[in-house]
Amino acid sequence: MKIVTGNDLKTGAVTWWTGVDWSLYVDDAVDVAEQGEAIAAREEAARRVNAPYVIEADKTADGVRPAHIKDRIRALGPTVRMDLTLKPADPESRDWVI
Amino acid sequence: MYQYDKYDQAMVDARVAEYRDQVRRRLEGKLTEDQFKPLRLQNGLYLQLHAYMLRVAVPYGTLNARQMHKLADIADKYDRGYGHFTTRQNIQYNWIKLEETPDLLAELASVEMHAIQTSGNCIRNISSDHYAGAAADELVDPRPYAELLRQWSSFHPEFLHLPRKFKIAVIASETDRAAMRLHDIGIRIVRNDAGEVGAAFYVGGGMGRTPMIAPCIREFVPLDQLVTYSEACLRVYNRHGRRDNKYKARIKILVHELGAEEYARQVEEEFAHLLTQGIEPPLAELERIGAYFADPPFETGASDTLDLSDPDFALWVERNCHAHKQPGYISATISLKPVGGIPGDASAEQMHLMAQIAELYSFDEMRVTHAQNIVLPHIRKADLYAVWQQLDEAGLGTANLDGIGDIIACPGLDYCSLANARSIPVAQKISERFAANGKGDTLGELKLKISGCINACGHHHAGHIGILGVDRKGTENYQLLLGGSEAADTSLGKITGPGFDEDGIVNAVETAADVYLRERQEGERFLDTYRRIGMEPFKEALYG
């Protein structure tokens, strides 16, 4: 699947396109097929996101998993500060990244 | 240390006001990101993996307690309770919100700090020896010269759009503690045969994709021509440096392609012209600046002995302390590299504590080192045990300076959008491995440096052992380098061979260390043994 990600303009937080809005959680990301660039351009122009881009991801039983490690780290948070990630209590989330 | 005069303060305050307006216009949609990006970068604000990242300048690494307390407060108020000290003697915050940055910068300005020229193709924060003004082996304090150059290079209209970023280091001792020859311009303050103090200029060094050691292009520039000569160096670069190819745009490429002699000739020509223009500030200005760096009121006759009966303290003194020019005093380095920790990170609490200790015991001064540690430059030996106890209690008493646990690591793929691989977990695993197997204590000086990509912020080319993270078909891979140094015997590391995965690189470092332990002769450091026996025995052990 193809998904769109970027950073919130005001806060810089990593966000994912849900089809209607932006979410902090990668699992909310939807397949945008070939619409990614158009969505990115439209949302950036509306100042709802900064520096958006389209990436490849897999829809797995556990949710949406970006293809590249960089985006998995963006999705979770730094692997060296699990206390600051979106899933601080989940000991397996680090494995999900790597 | 230097204190802003009304001009410095007015300039920084004006910049905050200007930036506040730029942020407002960006958030209101009056500026696009393309228009805004160069403006935020001029104020040190990047967009990184998880959020905006702000890089704050710490001129030549010198800080007072008030400033460190403010950095801690900023970590708490605007970030997530910590900061990352960098190899440019700066501090970075990783979780900054754009909408809050004008207030943050205003708070910084209230303690004479800013983030100006910490990004972009301009002259960046000027670095120096972290023991400046304290070291027993220095000729003079190099910081007045660094400060003069800071003032010259700040907002210099001609050099705000150079072909590429530009880094200057100033030192004043034979021992190079600032990687001087790996800078665009490295300046060593020297004394000539006539006994006059001046500056030797090394131009065209750097790390990154194409590492180069700067050649000396002039052995002696009189102090009353320091700015003029620097201006000539920059002008030749600004005129001829390549703007068509980002990877060939640094001055090292220009000096290399022209040849040091031809570059120096062109600089001399420009220098002769500039001398007629009278751009040099009067020497009185240097003297005015120098007065801020006068020695603190050291106690004369302070006891020069230390009670080393506590073995942990004795080890810390042996490893982390440095001889001071004043009898009865010593410089102490606070390691920000606890076993398994994140190199260079400090919590707000730790920053507050370091500030308190500096205020009480070190004449209100600290230094950020390029190795991502903090120096307390002027501790009375009589106070050293009390200082160490307080540090140790807060997890800041690790005795590992310049050893294998004192690893330089850039933020890597955990934070940096340019990264190919994570640096920090590798550093953590190596420091844990060598602490657990006890070998760390037997290795002596072994400088290990890790970068998460070819940009080399982690100085991997200059590590006795260097590690470079690369992307191999979407997975992290690590190249091993041996034989680099950023000290007075500057050299560039060589790649051993094929790379390793994350666990493999930790094993490879241990293998290289084992070769050293097996082969070393009396008094040899890892680097000395490597230089004597060469790469082959290491290759054999790693790949054989």
Ligand code: SF4
């Ligand atoms: S070396 Fe590369 S990965 Fe590391 S901080 Fe610099 S740009 Fe980022």
